[in-house]
Amino acid sequence: MSPPALTVTDLTMSYGELRAVDGVSFEVAEGEFVGILGPNGAGKTTTLEIAEGLREPDSGTVRLLGESPWPRNLALLPRIGVQLQASAFFEKLTAREQLETFGALYGVGSARVDEMLDLVGLSDKAGTPEAKLSGGQRQRLSIACALVHDPDVVFLDEPTAALDPQARRNLWDVLREIQARGKTIVYTTHYLDEAEVLCDRVAIMDQGRILAMDTPARLVRDLDAATHVTLERGALPADDARALPGADGVTQDEVSLTIATRAPAPLLTALAERGTLDGLQVRTATLEDVFLHLTGREYRA
């Protein structure tokens, strides 16, 4: 395991009576892609801003690349890239000029600007004023701005929020490419499904606390939740379904019959032998089930 790029220990932060961050501790290894997940108001942005050194916590400590980011640590700035939830661009500049202006703050040349435009797929929009970019293009430009000085650690606050599904997926490719270049990524999202496919580890946050942090696969596996196999109603009598190897329970509604199982392989083999695979759907547990288990509430982004 690489040394930690980020260690936060026992952070707390209140706004008046509201405890927005309530004893948060976690570590992010170098090169790791970590997602902080949770519903609105969970405390994700506040946690991220403290880790970036943009906010002072009420208590707790942060070590970022071995240093404290607060009070404002100028030595850290070239080594971290920050994309805020509301992106701030310079007025009236084109995509390329935005990047050149951010880059100039760090002495970055135009070759790097071209590389960044290419990385985020905006080379053909280089001459377009920022105000005329689509929402997804603007998000990608703001990520490019956070990366232009080649930082080691990148913080992204909901980079995929408010994008259509295609634009979200395009951004996923960008995020994967950033990680492939060896960067450490810490990002926040409402989208549990997205974090499940992108992140090495996720922290599930609710009401200012981290309830669990692990790889998505381990979080789901530790639930020990049943897999649900759904058939069209009438494909198999319910009593026959109950008698199948591995069947733990059977439920029916007007259109379907669902078998819960913790041993999907023998169950699916038995269904195949009966020729009842047409229209079959298999649903395994997801991070949404993990959230439900941890909080007792359905997940609502």
Ligand SMILES: Nc1ncnc2c1ncn2[C@@H]1O[C@H](COP(=O)(O)OP(=O)(O)OP(=O)(O)O)[C@@H](O)[C@H]1O
């Ligand atoms: N500057 C502020 N003043 C007062 N309350 C705040 C402030 N910033 C955040 N809060 C409150 O603190 C809590 C945590 O907010 P935070 O933005 O960290 O959550 P979040 O998980 O990032 O939410 P979202 O997903 O909606 O961005 C929320 O209840 C929010 O209303």
